[in-house]
Amino acid sequence: MQTTLIINSIVCVIGAIVGAMLAIASMISIANMEVPWAGALLVAAILVPVIFVVSGIGAWVANAYGSSAIAIGLIVLPWIFGALFVMTMLMSFKS
Numbered sequence: 001m002q003t004t005l006i007i008n009s010i011v012c013v014i015g016a017i018v019g020a021m022l023a024i025a026s027m028i029s030i031a032n033m034e035v036p037w038a039g040a041l042l043v044a045a046i047l048v049p050v051i052f053v054v055s056g057i058g059a060w061v062a063n064a065y066g067s068s069a070i071a072i073g074l075i076v077l078p079w080i081f082g083a084l085f086v087m088t089m090l091m092s093f094k095s
Helices: 002-031 038-064 068-094
Strands: none
Touching: 002 038, 002 068, 038 068
């Protein structure tokens, strides 16, 4: 599990940086949208880098307390959140 946590930490640092850039770029697009869920998209864009940080730190903490199932869930969390965010953005552009 240690190797998985180290790899997750590296990916989360990169993901937080790239996620911050994605959030900044997305905010510009979201500001011009006229869909009812634009406010929720704005919050989700801000949460992308936050989710990566929570995943990186939370997986180590969960593993330290002996809960590998929660650690694995935290490792998967940013990927599920990111995929849902991207799908929602694409649906918004289509609308």
